[in-house]
Amino acid sequence: MTTRHHIASVEDVSEEGSRVLTEVDGVEIAIFRVNEELYAMANYCVHQGGPLCEGELDGRVSVGEDPLEWKYDGEERNVLCPWHGWKFDVTTGESINNDRYKIPTYEVEVENGEVYVLR
Numbered sequence: 629m630t631t632r633h634h635i636a637s638v639e640d641v642s643e644e645g646s647r648v649l650t651e652v653d654g655v656e657i658a659i660f661r662v663n664e665e666l667y668a669m670a671n672y673c674v675h676q677g678g679p680l681c682e683g684e685l686d687g688r689v690s691v692g693e694d695p696l697e698w699k700y701d702g703e704e705r706n707v708l709c710p711w712h713g714w715k716f717d718v719t720t721g722e723s724i725n726n727d728r729y730k731i732p733t734y735e736v737e738v739e740n741g742e743v744y745v746l747r
């Protein structure tokens with residue numbers, strides 16, 4: 629059964645790139661503001677259990693048609709695990725390096741200036 633949990637005030641995550649870490653039913657969860665939206669993700673790295681959501685937000689590097697031409701999108705929506713550097717897209721929970729890996733994400737609701745997570 630899904631339950632709605634109060635996490636924070638919208639003011640606590642009002643700035644782009646800001647985050648709030650909390651615990652819901654024994655699971656650490658972070659709320660991120662990315663691209664003016666709020667996203668919730670488990671603070672658990674599937675590599676070796678590191679505190680993923682404590683890492684820096686970063687963009688994404690890709691290779692163009694010319695393999696020597698690397699591009700950086702500058703869109704800081706990916707969190708970099710502080711333990712070994714695996715990177716996950718905050719908006720989907722998906723690894724940007726290997727599509728076999730995904731972090732649990734949760735639906736976020738905002739009502740009357742308060743942020744809730746459904747879990």
Ligand code: FES
Nearest residue numbers: 673675676678709
């Ligand atoms: S525990 Fe996150 S990259 Fe290793």
